[in-house]
Every structure is written in structure tokens, then in C-alpha cells.
Amino acid sequence: MITSKHIHVWTLIAVGIVTCLMCIFLFKHEVLGIVPVTHVSEYAEKLFDQNTVSTIDIQMDPEEWQNMLDNALQEEYVKCDVVINGETIYNVGIRPKGNTSLTQVANDPNTDRVSFKFEFDHYVKGQTYYGLDKLVVNNMYADATYMKEYLSYDLMDYMGIKTPLYAFTSITVNGDPWGLYLALEALEESFAIRNYGADYGKLYKPETMNMGGGGKMPNEGDRPEMPQGDKGGQIPMQNGAEGEGGKIPMPSEAEGESGQMPTPGNEGSQVPMPSGEESQISMPSEEDRQMVGNKPPEMPSREFQREDFKDKGQGMPMDRDSGGSNLVYTDDNLESYETVFESAVFKTSDEDKGRVVTALKKLSLGEELETYINVPEVLKYFAANTILVNLDSYLSNMQHNYYLYEEKGQLSMLPWDYNLSFGTFQGGSSTAVINFPIDTPVSGVSLEERPIIGKLLEVSEYKEAYHNDLESAIASYFESGLYEKRIDQLDALIGDYVREDATAFYSYDEYKASLPVLKAFGRLRAQSIRGQLEGTIPSTTETQKNEQEKLIQADSINLSLLGSQNNRENFKR
Numbered sequence: 001m002i003t004s005k006h007i008h009v010w011t012l013i014a015v016g017i018v019t020c021l022m023c024i025f026l027f028k029h030e031v032l033g034i035v036p037v038t039h040v041s042e043y044a045e046k047l048f049d050q051n052t053v054s055t056i057d058i059q060m061d062p063e064e065w066q067n068m069l070d071n072a073l074q075e076e077y078v079k080c081d082v083v084i085n086g087e088t089i090y091n092v093g094i095r096p097k098g099n100t101s102l103t104q105v106a107n108d109p110n111t112d113r114v115s116f117k118f119e120f121d122h123y124v125k126g127q128t129y130y131g132l133d134k135l136v137v138n139n140m141y142a143d144a145t146y147m148k149e150y151l152s153y154d155l156m157d158y159m160g161i162k163t164p165l166y167a168f169t170s171i172t173v174n175g176d177p178w179g180l181y182l183a184l185e186a187l188e189e190s191f192a193i194r195n196y197g198a199d200y201g202k203l204y205k206p207e208t209m210n211m212g213g214g215g216k217m218p219n220e221g222d223r224p225e226m227p228q229g230d231k232g233g234q235i236p237m238q239n240g241a242e243g244e245g246g247k248i249p250m251p252s253e254a255e256g257e258s259g260q261m262p263t264p265g266n267e268g269s270q271v272p273m274p275s276g277e278e279s280q281i282s283m284p285s286e287e288d289r290q291m292v293g294n295k296p297p298e299m300p301s302r303e304f305q306r307e308d309f310k311d312k313g314q315g316m317p318m319d320r321d322s323g324g325s326n327l328v329y330t331d332d333n334l335e336s337y338e339t340v341f342e343s344a345v346f347k348t349s350d351e352d353k354g355r356v357v358t359a360l361k362k363l364s365l366g367e368e369l370e371t372y373i374n375v376p377e378v379l380k381y382f383a384a385n386t387i388l389v390n391l392d393s394y395l396s397n398m399q400h401n402y403y404l405y406e407e408k409g410q411l412s413m414l415p416w417d418y419n420l421s422f423g424t425f426q427g428g429s430s431t432a433v434i435n436f437p438i439d440t441p442v443s444g445v446s447l448e449e450r451p452i453i454g455k456l457l458e459v460s461e462y463k464e465a466y467h468n469d470l471e472s473a474i475a476s477y478f479e480s481g482l483y484e485k486r487i488d489q490l491d492a493l494i495g496d497y498v499r500e501d502a503t504a505f506y507s508y509d510e511y512k513a514s515l516p517v518l519k520a521f522g523r524l525r526a527q528s529i530r531g532q533l534e535g536t537i538p539s540t541t542e543t544q545k546n547e548q549e550k551l552i553q554a555d556s557i558n559l560s561l562l563g564s565q566n567n568r569e570n571f572k573r
Contacts, residue, residue: 042130043190047084047183048165053497054183056137057083057172058094058116065173072096072106072114077122089129093122099207099400100565101141101419113179113503115139117186134186137169139179143419144506144514144563146498147490149182151518152418154486156384159473161377162195163415168494177502180494187403187414188345201407202352203345205416206325208400325399327452329364332357340404355409363411363451366458373452374412375462381413382453383469386441387525389423389433394452396425397444413452422521424564434524434554438470438532439463439539470529478526484519491515506563517561528552 047054058065060080068078077093096102096114105114118135121127129135140146146168153166165185171178185191192200322328323339330336334353337360341353359372369375385395393401394413403414423433439457440447447454456462477483499508506514528551531537537551538544544551 043128043132043185044165044194046130047132047135047169048167048185050167051493052167053180053494054085054167054169055083055172056169056181056183057175058178059083059088059174060094062174068094068096069112069114072102072112075102077119079123082118084129089120089127091123091127093119097136098139098141099417101139104565105139105141111503111505113139113141113505115141115181128190131190132185133190134188136184136186137171137181138184138419139181140505141419142424142505142563142565144510144561145518146180146182146494146511147487147518148420148422148424148562149418150490151483151486152384152388152390152421153415155387155473155477155483156381156415158477159380159384159469161380161384161415164191168497170497177500179501179503180497187416192346196407201405202348202356203414204340204356204404204406205343205345206323206340206400206402206404207343208322208325208339208398322399324360325394326449327360327363327394327404328449329357329360329451332361345403352406356404356406356411359406359409359411360451363455366455369456369459369462372410373456374410375456376465377412378452379456379462379466380469381415382441383466383473384415386436386438387470387473387529388418388421389436389525390418390421390425391423391443392417392420392425394450395442399445399450411452420564422518422562423559424562430554430557430559431551433559434521434557435528435532435537435544435551437538437540437544438467438529440541467533471533474526474529478522479530483522487515487519510561514561514563517558520557521559521562524552524554524557 058080059082060078064078068076073096075095075097077095080092080094082089082092082094095117096106097117098105098115102114105111115136115138118137119133120129120135121133138149140149143149150166150168153163157163164187167183169181169183171181185194187203187205192203324330324337324341325339334341334350334357337353337357340356341348362368362372382395385393392398401417403416405412405414423430423436441453442450447457457466495511498504498511501508528537531552532539538547
């Protein structure tokens with residue numbers, strides 16, 4: 001017989017056992033595939049509070065610091081201590097990072113303002129910053145607004161897309177001012193755990209030219225020739241503005257602006273723009289005509305075709321050697337997709353790689369798409385990229401600056417690198433940028449060459465969902481006034497930091513001049529997308545070529561003021 005006394009004892013033992021198991025459960029959560037909220041929230045709150053500008057002080061021997069900058073293209077880690085908001089993390093790995101931006105800065109004798117990557121666990125195994133293993137800080141290259149990348153992630157986060165955490169940070173080196181940067185959660189283990197749990201899938205970052213992303217930069221001669229104007233630009237330069245640093249370079253009217261979108265005609269006339277919800281054509285407002293007093297430039301009226309690149313070693317030739325970064329299925333050989341698999345963020349097996357190839361094969365056939373593609377996430381991702389006219393991406397002949405995520409055989413895409421969004425890369429004229437076609441959202445390539453969006457848009461149900469994503473985003477983020485309010489909030493937050501930025505690429509005057517243009521982009525882009533959705537504005541490359549008179553004429557908007565790869569030569573040291 002079991003007495004009440006014995007029952008009490010056994011109850012205590014049982015409680016003890018349960019308590020022990022709960023302790024194991026909490027401390028071994030990663031093994032069990034469960035992530036406590038505190039694991040995520042601590043570094044998010046401490047470093048990525050968007051209402052403040054954090055501080056990061058890089059502490060290291062001055063000679064080692066300069067040696068790292070002098071050899072930036074090597075992208076080799078060196079040891080430093082990092083003080084984040086007054087708290088020191090010792091023995092952290094730091095290295096320069098970037099693609100074109102790193103090459104440009106490293107070869108420029110007037111600046112050392114490179115982007116950086118921190119690995120908290122590089123020298124101390126298991127070390128993190130409140131759960132964050134790796135951190136990226138971007139240098140605002142080619143961004144007079146300081147906001148293009150921030151607003152890109154802000155839009156995507158608003159749309160429910162899985163994005164890295166982001167916030168502004170003021171960097172010093174041994175206590176001396178260095179500059180205002182954008183801090184980003186690296187898309188590595190901490191990101192994966194935060195978004196997918198400890199039992200996360202596989203992650204790849206294809207880089208067609210083997211540039212950045214942790215790899216070595218190619219030699220100068222290894223990089224493909226980009227479409228060139230007189231200044232080698234990816235966006236034709238328009239009437240420049242006077243700032244502290246002088247005039248922004250003027251555009252060339254020669255062939256070679258790399259805009260693959262149609263360039264509307266009638267550029268030299270008075271420039272009408274739509275006004276109101278009816279998308280009727282009217283004269284632009286004074287704010288939308290913000291050109292610091294300059295009249296609209298005369299733009300070349302030629303139409304840019306894919307054939308323009310075939311004889312120049314551009315566009316299609318780049319695709320033929322993509323190594324799978326275009327996500328086009330070729331065969332079942334794993335070696336055919338080396339660009340994808342060599343960029344694996346986590347350790348992968350041939351079985352892991354095989355699941356990716358199988359998914360690409362099914363995609364090429366248009367079979368079982370919802371099994372092999374995370375359709376809702378992919379459609380939202382491309383809707384955001386279309387709104388932002390982000391062409392330094394999968395959407396162009398570059399076919400890079402994205403992460404491919406695979407889990408249980410299903411593929412999705414994750415965002416990365418938006419400093420050249422808002423049409424400031426390969427954008428063509430401002431009119432072409434503003435009217436970037438929503439139903440053929442590619443540049444220099446065909447939809448067939450970009451199957452992860454092309455195949456989905458062939459399905460009427462998915463195309464409707466994509467249109468719904470576009471409509472929802474422009475209605476709630478742009479037409480609601482939220483976008484312009486966000487710009488004003490950010491200006492209030494970072495304006496003084498920009499004014500005092502010790503290594504800025506652009507002057508404070510250029511920063512202030514860019515903000516009305518940034519607002520105008522949002523208004524006009526939303527109007528164009530609204531018109532394309534409603535059928536009053538053509539929505540494909542071909543129909544835009546044939547019906548240019550229906551486009552929003554926006555060449556009075558000087559998008560070069562937003563910053564591009566070529567109009568940063570007057571930065572202050």
C-alpha cells in the first residue's frame with residue numbers, strides 16, 4: 001500500500017524531474033529546434049533600434065587599421081575590439097567587404113571609406129553580440145540620400161518579406177569620427193535562427209563574377225565590361241546641382257547609357273505628369289520639378305534593346321556562364337550550378353544540392369510550383385524589387401545580390417544590397433525608371449532567362465497575386481503618405497550626423513537636395529504602378545515602346561541627385 005506520505009515524496013521527485021527537464025529544454029533549445037524570444041530580441045533591441053543611431057567604435061592599432069585599408073581588396077580578417085553603445089566585445093574579426101563599391105573605393109586615392117563585416121566568433125568560438133554572430137556596416141556608397149537601402153528594407157519589412165535587421169550607426173575608429181553607416185544583420189546563422197528556427201534550411205548567395213560575399217575580388221581585368229556612357233555610368237546623368245563639392249557630372253548623349261527600358265520620346269518639350277487618382281496627365285508640381293532650377297535635359301530618344309549588348313560582351317554572354325545564378329535549369333549535373341553551390345553559407349551535401357537542382361527542373365517545366373517554390377514569398381520579393389526599380393540584382397544581366405533559401409526542397413529568395421535601388425543602376429531616363437514595367441520586370445534579359453519570376457507570371461493566379469502585392473504596397477506605403485513621413489522621420493534622425501560625416505561621399509547640401517527627389521520618386525512611381533495595374537499605362541516593355549505617349553513623363557525629375565556610381569566624385573574627405 002502506498003501511503004499519502006509516499007505519494008507526497010513521489011510528487012516532489014516528479015516535480016524535480018520536470019524542473020530538470022524544463023531547464024534542459026530552455027538551455028538546449030537549439031538542439032530541440034525551439035528558439036526563445038530572448039535569443040532574438042536582445043541584439044535586435046540593443047543594436048537595431050530604428051529610433052536611435054547606435055555607436056560603434058573600432059579599436060585597433062593604427063598601423064594595422066591602415067594596413068587593412070591599404071589592402072582592402074584582399075578582404076582578410078584582422079583582430080579588433082568593438083565598442084557597441086559603450087559595451088566592449090573583445091577579439092572580433094573585421095574585414096572590408098563589397099562588390100563594385102569595394103573596388104571603386106579601394107582604387108580611389110581620395111577615400112578609404114569601405115564597408116565592413118564583423119565576425120564576433122571569428123577568433124573566439126561561440127562569441128556573439130547578444131546572439132548576433134555577424135554584422136555588416138555599409139558605407140552609403142553611391143547614395144546621396146543615405147536612405148535608399150534603409151527605405152528598401154523598410155518597404156520589404158512592411159510587406160512581410162524576411163529581411164535583415166537594419167538601423168543607422170555612427171562609426172568611430174579609436175574614438176575619432178569615421179562616418180554614418182547602415183548596420184545590417186548578416187544573412188547567416190543568427191538571421192536563419194531568427195526567421196526559421198534552429199532547424200533552418202540551406203542558404204546560398206550566388207555571385208556571377210565571384211565578387212564579395214566573403215569571396216575574393218577578381219582582378220580588374222576579370223570583371224565584365226559594364227554598359228558605358230561617356231562617364232562609364234549605369235544611369236544617364238542629368239542636369240547637375242551645385243553643392244559644397246561643385247557640380248555633379250553632366251550626362252552624355254552618346255550611345256551606351258545602360259538603360260534597357262524604353263526611353264520615351266518628346267523629352268525636350270514641357271514635361272507633363274499625372275496628377276490625382278485618375279492618373280490623368282498634367283504639369284508637374286514645383287516640388288516634383290525639383291531640379292535646383294534647371295530645365296529638363298534632352299535625353300536620347302533611342303530605345304535600348306537586348307541586342308545592344310550582344311556585341312559588347314554584355315548581357316547575354318554574362319548569362320551563358322552564370323553557373324546557375326540565373327536559376328535556369330540546364331541539366332542534372334551539380335557542377336553546372338557551381339556559382340550557386342560555391343556560395344553556400346552553411347555546410348552542404350550533394351543531397352542538399354540535388355534538392356535545389358530538382359526544384360529548378362520542376363520550375364523549368366512549370367510543374368508542382370507550389371511544392372518547389374515558396375510562391376507567396378517569391379512574388380512579394382519581386383513586387384518589392386519592381387517597385388524599387390532595383391536592377392543591380394537578379395532582374396538584370398548582373399543576376400546577383402540575392403540569397404537563395406532552400407528548405408525541404410522548396411526555394412525562396414531573400415533581399416540583399418540596395419544602395420543602387422530607386423533606378424540608380426542601369427535605369428535609363430527618369431521617365432523610363434518611373435514607368436519600369438510591372439509585367440516584364442527585367443532589364444537587358446527576358447523573363448525566360450529569369451524563370452523564378454518568369455514562370456510564376458505565366459500562371460494567371462500567381463500574376464494576380466503579384467498584382468495584389470503591388471497594389472497593396474503602393475496603397476498602404478506610398479499613397480497613404482507613410483513613405484514621405486518616413487523620409488522626414490529619418491531626416492530628423494540622421495541629418496546632423498550627415499552634416500558632420502567625416503568621410504562622406506556627398507556634401508550635406510547634396511544630401512538635402514536629394515530628399516525632395518526621393519519623395520517625388522515615390523509619388524510618381526506609385527502613380528505609374530497604379531496606372532499599369534488599371535490599364536491606363538502600358539505594363540510591358542513592348543507595349544511601352546509602342547505607346548510612349550501614355551507614360552508618365554518624368555524627365556524633369558533629376559534622379560541622379562539620389563546618387564549613383566558615377567556622381568560621387570566630389571565627395572568631401
